[in-house]
Amino acid sequence: MKNILSIVLTVMAMLGFVLVRPAIAASSADVLASGAKVFGANCASCHMRGNNLINASKNLKLETLHQYGMDSIAAITTQVTDGKAAMPAFKGRLNAEQIEAVAAYVLDQSEKGWQS
Helix, strand or coil, X not given: CHHHHHHHHHHHHHHHHHHCCCCCCCCHHHHXXXXXXXXXXXXXXXXXXXXXXXXXXHCCXXXXXXXXXXXXXXXXXXXXXXXXXXXXXXXXXXXXXXXXXXXXXXXXXXXXXXXX
């Protein structure tokens, strides 16, 4: 009887772990809103409306991102994290979640033509 009870309790405990709902991930709207805040505080001084005040040819417009292979969240995340040329690295200044959010925001805005 003790064995049956311990088996039942073990199965119930295992089901509890399996059936527990995972934490709800942030919605894409929340990520973009967070990215907009990060962009405004850290990037807008050089990249207002997707432009580039330091090197105009390296702007954040969709066609330019395509041209330089920067048209994915992964590529933008790497650029923001590590920096390159005149672009400073933000690793250490921003956490990974902030960097991914700003990358998503940049890609979203480039697809919208930086109108919003």
